Amino acid sequence: MSGDLAHRTLVRMGQAFAFRPPPLGTFHSISANHHTINLSSYNPQWRLLRHNISTFLATTSSLSSDGIRQSLDMLVKKLNHQAANNSSIVVPSDHIKFALFQLFTYLCFGEMLDTELLKDLRKVQLGMLGLAVKLSVFNLSPKFLMLMFLPRLWKLLSFRKRQEELIVPIVMAHRKSCNENNNNSSHNSYLDSLLALKAKESGRRLTDEEIVNLCSEFINAATETTSTVLEWIMANLVKHQVIQEKLFNGTRQFTKKGDQYVEMENLKHIPYLKAVILEGLRRHPPAHFLLPHTLDNDIILDGCAIPKGAVVNCAVAEIGRDETVWKDPLSFMPERFLNGNDGMHMIVEEKIKMMPFGAGRRACPGEGVAMSVLEYFIANLVTRFHWKRVEGEKIDMTDRQSFQGLLSR
Ligand code: HEM
DSSP: OOHHHHIIIIIITTTTTOBOOOOOHHHHHTTTTTOSTTTSOSSHHHHHHHHHHHHHHHHOOGGGSHHHHHHHHHHHHHHHHHHHHTTTEEOOHHHHHHHHHHHHHHHHHSSOOOHHHHHHHHHHHHHHHHHHHHTHHHHHSOGGGHHHHHHHHHHHHHHHHHHHHHHHHHHHHHHHHHHHTTTOSOOSSHHHHHHTOBOTTTOOBOOHHHHHHHHHHHHHHHHHHHHHHHHHHHHHHHHOHHHHHHHHHHHHTTSOTTOOOOOGGGGGGOHHHHHHHHHHHHHSOSOSBOOOBBOSSOEEETTEEEOTTOOBOOBHHHHHTOTTTSSSTTSOOGGGGSTTSTTSOSEETTEESOOTTOOGGGSOTTHHHHHHHHHHHHHHHHHHOOEEOOTTOOOOOSSOSOOOEEEOO
């Protein structure tokens, strides 16, 4: 789907295309009857959950508190440790993913979880994600082949059990403290906002099973996407030393003597930082496609009939690399997002030029938080270290999960 068709369907006909197809069987078995935001179709349940997450993310003060600094400190410590023991060579991928996992569990639960608990939870979350993807084949196979998939299905269910064992005690502790405070406190965590939520018509509160799913969705949706973009941007900074130097010159003026941090409130004064992030999102969107959309009525679009229930998607990565829209689209050039250049407007003449967060009613509710987290981490990683290629090694920019860098600042 091209940028103008994406605009017509997701923005102009936004309501018609805001539905989701029913999840496949394996997701059904672990989704508490589709009770997550991304799996809910376009209905009152989705509106309630979507309004809740958007309000929480717009008002959370957790990002300006200690949480984000603690995650950065942990990352810096691990990088320093690895560099000291490995001739200044670091493989930052896993450290970056874990630091962001720690940060987003902090936003979710409002407390820094103990490292062992975090590791256990990370293993479960990743295990479930991986198996859900592998088992999607199972949903399309004839039923008699079911036996072949049973071991993986058991594994998925055992991960699910462990996930509940880890998250339910946290939910129960928060529920107790919410009850003691009469639900009056402002929400310090996503979990607290979920505990206070009541369905408008029935007045029903969420069950533990539903809360576990919503917390799991929050942590996965936030961690995997944000950390992937962060890795791509750091890889580009290793490759393009001039861009890294320019960024360093922009950020270092905001570090105080004796204190190496670029603080949250200063990030907005570094336009080049935002330009680097937007270019990272344009060139390497973590989701190459949207989550599947569908319609609940037949419609005619450009003379073509689209039946109710048809699965509709957009080629997010292709839209951001469209050479009829972007000059030299495969090059990494943050300057295009600075004043007067071609990246300044994301929608031109009803054509979407890039949509890493989607568009319209189902667009990602985490965009603002993701941008702030990326700005904070990149500004601080660039002021702390000089990122260089390992001598004699090429920088491999094909899609994969890790890259190597050399630290020396
Ligand atoms: C760089 C980071 C991120 C990127 C690129 C990204 C991208 C996306 C995309 C492409 C979608 C699908 C939109 C569609 O189907 O039309 C989506 C949905 C979603 N994202 Fe993100 N996301 C990011 C970070 C986050 C964060 C930080 C959170 C939460 C804290 C989050 C929560 C969600 C949720 C709940 C949905 C489902 C929305 C719905 O179905 O209504 N995402 N995201």
